[in-house]
Amino acid sequence: MREKSIPISxxxxxxxxxxxxNSLKDKVTNISATAIAEEFGLNDVQVRxxxxxxxxxxxxxxxxxxxxxxxxxxxxxxxxIKTNTILVGAGNLGKALLTYGGFADYGIDIIAAFDxxxxxxxxxxxxKPILPDCDIEAVCTDKKIELGIITVxxxxxxxxxxxxxxxxxxxxxxxxxxxxxxxxxVMVENENLASSLAILCKHLREASPxxxxxxx
Amino acid sequence: MREKSIPISxxxxxxxxxxxxNSLKDKVTNISATAIAEEFGLNDVQVRxxxxxxxxxxxxxxxxxxxxxxxxxxxxxxxxIKTNTILVGAGNLGKALLTYGGFADYGIDIIAAFDxxxxxxxxxxxxKPILPDCDIEAVCTDKKIELGIITVxxxxxxxxxxxxxxxxxxxxxxxxxxxxxxxxxVMVENENLASSLAILCKHLREASPxxxxxxx
Numbered sequence: 001m002r003e004k005s006i007p008i009s010x011x012x013x014x015x016x017x018x019x020x021x022n023s024l025k026d027k028v029t030n031i032s033a034t035a036i037a038e039e040f041g042l043n044d045v046q047v048r049x050x051x052x053x054x055x056x057x058x059x060x061x062x063x064x065x066x067x068x069x070x071x072x073x074x075x076x077x078x079x080x081i082k083t084n085t086i087l088v089g090a091g092n093l094g095k096a097l098l099t100y101g102g103f104a105d106y107g108i109d110i111i112a113a114f115d116x117x118x119x120x121x122x123x124x125x126x127x128k129p130i131l132p133d134c135d136i137e138a139v140c141t142d143k144k145i146e147l148g149i150i151t152v153x154x155x156x157x158x159x160x161x162x163x164x165x166x167x168x169x170x171x172x173x174x175x176x177x178x179x180x181x182x183x184x185x186v187m188v189e190n191e192n193l194a195s196s197l198a199i200l201c202k203h204l205r206e207a208s209p210x211x212x213x214x215x216x
Numbered sequence: 217m218r219e220k221s222i223p224i225s226x227x228x229x230x231x232x233x234x235x236x237x238n239s240l241k242d243k244v245t246n247i248s249a250t251a252i253a254e255e256f257g258l259n260d261v262q263v264r265x266x267x268x269x270x271x272x273x274x275x276x277x278x279x280x281x282x283x284x285x286x287x288x289x290x291x292x293x294x295x296x297i298k299t300n301t302i303l304v305g306a307g308n309l310g311k312a313l314l315t316y317g318g319f320a321d322y323g324i325d326i327i328a329a330f331d332x333x334x335x336x337x338x339x340x341x342x343x344k345p346i347l348p349d350c351d352i353e354a355v356c357t358d359k360k361i362e363l364g365i366i367t368v369x370x371x372x373x374x375x376x377x378x379x380x381x382x383x384x385x386x387x388x389x390x391x392x393x394x395x396x397x398x399x400x401x402v403m404v405e406n407e408n409l410a411s412s413l414a415i416l417c418k419h420l421r422e423a424s425p426x427x428x429x430x431x432x
Binding site for chain 2: 005006008011012013014015016019020023040041042076077078081083092093095096097099100103106107108146147154155170171173177178179181185187189191192193194195196197198199200201202203204205206207
């Protein structure tokens with residue numbers, strides 16, 4: 001069932017390369033892995049390996065055709081394929097994701113958002129309707145939802161996840177700061193903002209232990 | 217200069233444990249690493265190692281005191297220490313972060329946000345003023361800004377980062393989908409939403425190659 005598998009670490013870099021190549025395509029015909037590596041401060045062996053996962057190898061001297069490489073990256077990333085998506089939890093973060101335009105390239109089509117707050121029902125954010133959370137099952141089944149975005153409070157994240165999985169959702173994008181349990185075959189990608197902050201703040205304290213910052 | 221170093225993978229899990237322990241503290245006095253591991257579907261050797269990085273080892277039979285462990289986790293994560301922060305780029309995502317309340321526990325004090333759009337100057341989002349981006353240097357210096365949140369378009373992310381670093385900012389939380397270059401001693405934590413989506417969409421296509429989703 002599986003097509004050629006691309007390592008996750010590579011997959012994380014592909015959107016970055018793609019964005020860069022798109023910014024160059026009107027100016028440059030060919031590009032080398034070395035030039036891309038230099039742009040991002042990466043090792044060029046790594047870049048060559050990443051590009052090798054979606055393309056052949058570049059030609060000696062000329063490198064890769066920029067337009068071909070763009071097409072190959074878009075194919076690998078599934079541009080143009082629509083993914084039916086719902087979002088659960090229309091708080092600040094949920095609303096931001098609803099209005100954020102950056103996901104369109106990935107074919108993410110947010111059909112609806114759900115919330116337990118009756119005051120939000122029937123309102124629209126970013127053009128998407130906010131519905132009662134009791135309608136989750138009906139919409140998931142009816143619209144064949146594949147991807148669920150979880151922006152609910154952490155206390156109800158697991159039960160929200162369980163409901164989505166029970167409806168056949170196969171991929172979960174989790175913004176609640178917890179570890180979700182899912183059956184085999186379902187993928188969870190965690191966007192744990194608190195963990196990122198913990199790492200940055202730890203760095204700051206280690207860089208300057210007397211770090212106080214009472215300044216105003 | 218460095219205090220006892222906690223591995224980054226451990227650091228990512230600590231906020232999750234802390235949140236869980238806080239939810240239990242009124243009900244439970246002691247907890248074992250095994251119980252925490254079971255809650256999150258983790259290996260208990262891993263949890264024991266994680267907790268060992270911030271605490272002694274649990275007592276045989278009784279495990280850890282919940283309140284002590286909470287205090288040790290908070291100390292390790294630097295709760296109560298204020299971190300002067302600015303945000304650059306007050307678009308949808310920037311505004312969401314300004315209004316999101318979840319960072320207060322980490323002592324993140326967003327002093328101001330900056331944008332190039334004059335229509336936003338002098339307005340407030342989440343109680344934070346939006347200022348002209350030409351004021352970045354003055355505010356960073358005056359307020360001793362340590363952490364910079366970058367939510368600008370990718371094309372100007374590197375130059376924004378360079379400006380912050382030149383002002384002495386030591387930690388960058390980057391939401392622009394690119395790889396930022398920083399000098400040694402400055403830490404970048406990337407929150408690349410596009411990369412997360414790429415991984416999830418790839419999983420969906422590998423799970424069902426005929427994935428079409430023209431349903432309405």
